[in-house]
Amino acid sequence: GAGVSQSPSNKVTEKGKDVELRCDPISGHTALYWYRQSLGQGLEFLIYFQGNSAPDKSGLPSDRFSAERTGGSVSTLTIQRTQQEDSAVYLCASSPSGYNEQFFGPGTRLTVL
Amino acid sequence: AQSVTQLDSQVPVFEEAPVELRCNYSSSVSVYLFWYVQYPNQGLQLLLKYLSGSTLVESINGFEAEFNKSQTSFHLRKPSVHISDTAEYFCAAIGSNQGGKLIFGQGTELSVKP
Numbered sequence: 710g711a712g713v714s715q716s717p718s719n720k721v722t723e724k725g726k727d728v729e730l731r732c733d734p735i736s737g738h739t740a741l742y743w744y745r746q747s748l749g750q751g752l753e754f755l756i757y758f759q760g761n762s763a764p765d766k767s768g769l770p771s772d773r774f775s776a777e778r779t780g781g782s783v784s785t786l787t788i789q790r791t792q793q794e795d796s797a798v799y800l801c802a803s804s805p806s807g808y809n810e811q812f813f814g815p816g817t818r819l820t821v822l
Numbered sequence: 823a824q825s826v827t828q829l830d831s832q833v834p835v836f837e838e839a840p841v842e843l844r845c846n847y848s849s850s851v852s853v854y855l856f857w858y859v860q861y862p863n864q865g866l867q868l869l870l871k872y873l874s875g876s877t878l879v880e881s882i883n884g885f886e887a888e889f890n891k892s893q894t895s896f897h898l899r900k901p902s903v904h905i906s907d908t909a910e911y912f913c914a915a916i917g918s919n920q921g922g923k924l925i926f927g928q929g930t931e932l933s934v935k936p
Contacts, residue, residue: 740922752926765921807922813866
């Protein structure tokens, strides 16, 4: 079956612009996670969804970051007024339930000039 | 604090040699443990997992890891590596009472040389 997909695969933007990153999880997976992978910080958790609710937003770096999930499926991560330090690979993962293996998408590489 | 530690950032080995990638976790994380592999310019792929049961878990391509509760370790081993095993390997644990989010180690870059 289809795995987790993310779009775009690459995004180059100018400092101060807003960006939206999309994640399509595996069908039927109720749990969805966003992580960020950068050279200096490794792999960091950003936010977790169970269904359409986000019980854990503790990893979002600032209020410029937000995310939503609709229909228990697609999720969008939005970064407002992007900064150069936001440059990273943003990874989405889904899981059948909260305490199980997670399946990762290919990531979106964000470059902020 | 909940943490996962990979003791080696880089491990160079020759082809057909054995390898061990070390991983220790803090006692405050859950004992749901994973190894993920990331090949160059690719996403994360699950290599193997420990959720319960036998403490020795194996992957289809010859890797194995052993859950050791007393030493809070989950080291990854392979008796004979191939060039194609060159990749970055991440150890991860599910945080306790945190909805299943993964806490990752810093990663170990395995470089297999001919």
